Amino acid sequence: MLKKYKPFLRAGAIDTMAYRFNILMWALITVFEVACLVFLWLAVYRSSAGGMDAEIHGFTYREMISYVVLTTVFGFITFNNDTLWNINNDIRKGTVGNYLIKPISYRGKFAATSLGSLLTMTVMFGVPFYTAALVTLRALGFLPDLNFPGFFAHLVLFLISGLCASLLNDVIAYIFGVLCFYTTAAWGLNSLKTTVISFLSGTLLPLAFFPAGLRELVSWMPFAGMSQNPVLILMMKYDLAESLRCVALSTAWIVVLELFAKLLFSHAVRKVTVQGG
Amino acid sequence: MIEVKELTKVFRKPIRGEGLSGMVKTLFSRKYEEVRAVDGISFTVPDGEIVGYIGANGAGKSTTIKMMCGILTPTSGSVLVDGLEPYRKRRQVAQNIGVVFGQKTQLWWDIPLIESFKVLKEIYQISDADYKERMAFLGEVLDITRFLSQPVRTLSLGERMRADLAASMLHNPRILFLDEPTIGLDVLVKEKIRQAIHALNRTYGTTVVLTTHDMTDIEDLCSRIILLEKGSILYDGPLTSLKNRFGNLKTLTLTVPAEIRAETAPVLSEEIALAEEDGRLVLRFDADKIALEQVIQYAFRDLRAMDMKIADISIGDVVKTILEQQEAEHAEKV
Numbered sequence: 001m002l003k004k005y006k007p008f009l010r011a012g013a014i015d016t017m018a019y020r021f022n023i024l025m026w027a028l029i030t031v032f033e034v035a036c037l038v039f040l041w042l043a044v045y046r047s048s049a050g051g052m053d054a055e056i057h058g059f060t061y062r063e064m065i066s067y068v069v070l071t072t073v074f075g076f077i078t079f080n081n082d083t084l085w086n087i088n089n090d091i092r093k094g095t096v097g098n099y100l101i102k103p104i105s106y107r108g109k110f111a112a113t114s115l116g117s118l119l120t121m122t123v124m125f126g127v128p129f130y131t132a133a134l135v136t137l138r139a140l141g142f143l144p145d146l147n148f149p150g151f152f153a154h155l156v157l158f159l160i161s162g163l164c165a166s167l168l169n170d171v172i173a174y175i176f177g178v179l180c181f182y183t184t185a186a187w188g189l190n191s192l193k194t195t196v197i198s199f200l201s202g203t204l205l206p207l208a209f210f211p212a213g214l215r216e217l218v219s220w221m222p223f224a225g226m227s228q229n230p231v232l233i234l235m236m237k238y239d240l241a242e243s244l245r246c247v248a249l250s251t252a253w254i255v256v257l258e259l260f261a262k263l264l265f266s267h268a269v270r271k272v273t274v275q276g277g
Numbered sequence: 278m279i280e281v282k283e284l285t286k287v288f289r290k291p292i293r294g295e296g297l298s299g300m301v302k303t304l305f306s307r308k309y310e311e312v313r314a315v316d317g318i319s320f321t322v323p324d325g326e327i328v329g330y331i332g333a334n335g336a337g338k339s340t341t342i343k344m345m346c347g348i349l350t351p352t353s354g355s356v357l358v359d360g361l362e363p364y365r366k367r368r369q370v371a372q373n374i375g376v377v378f379g380q381k382t383q384l385w386w387d388i389p390l391i392e393s394f395k396v397l398k399e400i401y402q403i404s405d406a407d408y409k410e411r412m413a414f415l416g417e418v419l420d421i422t423r424f425l426s427q428p429v430r431t432l433s434l435g436e437r438m439r440a441d442l443a444a445s446m447l448h449n450p451r452i453l454f455l456d457e458p459t460i461g462l463d464v465l466v467k468e469k470i471r472q473a474i475h476a477l478n479r480t481y482g483t484t485v486v487l488t489t490h491d492m493t494d495i496e497d498l499c500s501r502i503i504l505l506e507k508g509s510i511l512y513d514g515p516l517t518s519l520k521n522r523f524g525n526l527k528t529l530t531l532t533v534p535a536e537i538r539a540e541t542a543p544v545l546s547e548e549i550a551l552a553e554e555d556g557r558l559v560l561r562f563d564a565d566k567i568a569l570e571q572v573i574q575y576a577f578r579d580l581r582a583m584d585m586k587i588a589d590i591s592i593g594d595v596v597k598t599i600l601e602q603q604e605a606e607h608a609e610k611v
Contacts, residue, residue, distance in 0.1 A: 003399065003402070004399060004400050004402060006399055007395070007396040007399045007400065011396075094381065095381070097343070097348045097378070098383045100346075100347060100348045100367065100371075101346050101347065101348060101371055101374070101376045101383075102371050102400055102401075103368045103369070103371040103372040103400065103401060104368065104371075104400055105368065269350070270350045270364075
């Protein structure tokens with residue numbers, strides 16, 4: 001059954017490959033963003049009560065800078081996703097009908113495309129970028145000793161949680177995309193999605209900085225698994241038990257959100273009026 | 278086999294106010310207008326039949342097709358395609374049907390045609406042997422081999438339509454839905470497409486449901502037609518009996534001397550309607566009521582015809598007449 005989706009996996013991988021120069025440009029812009037964030041945090045620590053030795057919400061400045069660099073690389077590799085825009089396009093141009101008359105699931109098509117894209121991103125950009133980031137951070141003494149085999153277990157769990165993060169991001173994009181069946185406000189929906197994810201996933205600020213109540217609530221939501229948790233697993237800030245709990249939580253959320261997406265789509269498709277005759 | 282029972286589709290369209298004040302009002306109170314695109318139609322299409330589904334623009338043809346292939350869900354009534362409801366068992370039904378919407382392509386725009394076919398091969402899980410056989414068949418009947426390596430966006434409309442048709446037939450569907458497959462095509466390409474549909478129907482016994490505005494398509498392909506108007510079926514039956522619905526109608530087109538005019542010409546019988554069209558005199562009559570021989574004599578003797586063309590009434594004329602009658606009845610009611 002899954003073999004049907006192979007062409008979409010391939011198409012996702014090839015498309016991403018075709019846009020490699022755009023992606024490289026984007027990477028360059030991201031480097032400047034990271035530089036800004038690093039200087040910002042350095043300033044914050046320097047002016048804090050404890051000075052450069054301070055530990056703010058459990059993060060030393062070394063850890064904070066590693067965190068900022070790694071979440072940026074992580075977001076860059078994992079969130080390269082066009083699902084919402086492609087669904088919106090299908091709706092506006094009426095091409096959604098082309099998929100409805102084929103013996104494939106609409107959701108499956110997007111999941112396969114996104115996985116294909118993730119594959120290219122990971123192999124082409126992930127491997128060199130993560131290696132460069134880890135080696136540099138280690139050389140500067142910002143990361144603890146990445147001793148094998150201890151680090152190896154974390155690396156494996158990081159890869160699994162990265163896959164989970166990508167799937168979560170894709171199913172959320174899909175849900176927002178399907179909402180375009182009801183309202184054609186794709187641009188607004190996309191902004192809402194991006195803002196919610198970057199705030200609640202800990203990309204802007206680790207969740208440790210949130211007030212206690214909000215932190216507790218957010219820690220049970222799917223968002224932390226999309227950025228903060230994978231990075232903290234990689235940085236070995238989480239022990240193995242905590243890492244496994246994170247992966248389990250993300251997996252549970254994937255199941256829940258996929259079920260919700262299925263229900264939402266079958267409702268949306270009932271009221272679909274294919275554009276153009 | 279397709280079974281359609283009491284099928285109805287009602288679209289709810291929001292009524293939007295005009296201008297800025299209208300837009301603001303729409304924000305707070307929405308009124309809806311109900312449009313009955315398809316209104317309680319029933320019919321059955323047995324295996325291996327080619328059915329022409331005709332009607333004016335907006336009669337509900339495409340809406341019915343979309344319900345039959347699972348894109349739209351009916352408001353009420355049911356469709357069964359080989360015993361399954363397409364909007365409930367969408368993927369299962371999709372495996373056994375092929376669909377072409379003449380207005381838009383289903384092929385991937387930027388990749389070579391052959392790659393599109395390879396994607397379809399995987400989506401429909403077609404075996405290598407079947408794929409080879411089908412490509413050979415389609416390459417021959419649709420003549421697509423020449424441009425297989427070109428990206429779809431570089432194809433001409435005729436080539437693209439043949440490609441789309443081939444794509445819909447690749448998995449050997451038991452039922453083929455063709456929504457205006459000859460729209461905008463030249464006579465030769467139309468002919469090719471008709472031959473392909475015939476060949477497919479003969480070779481594989483494929484059931485075909487076809488909508489078109491081209492009456493030649495209908496006369497060439499369909500043994501049965503369903504005529505739709507404003508969401509209801511006006512006629513469902515064999516082509517020949519629709520033609521004979523108004524009797525054995527014939528048209529005589531005459532080239533006559535300039536002084537013979539429709540208004541002043543000698544009259545043989547009330548049964549013959551005279552009209553002038555493009556400088557020629559056109560006689561319409563029912564050959565069951567007045568003998569053809571008699572009319573021809575009258576044409577040569579009284580109307581001094583120099584040239585003559587006899588034609589059966591075309592299916593297009595019949596449909597036009599029925600639709601005009603409907604329109605007139607409708608106007609009377611209002």
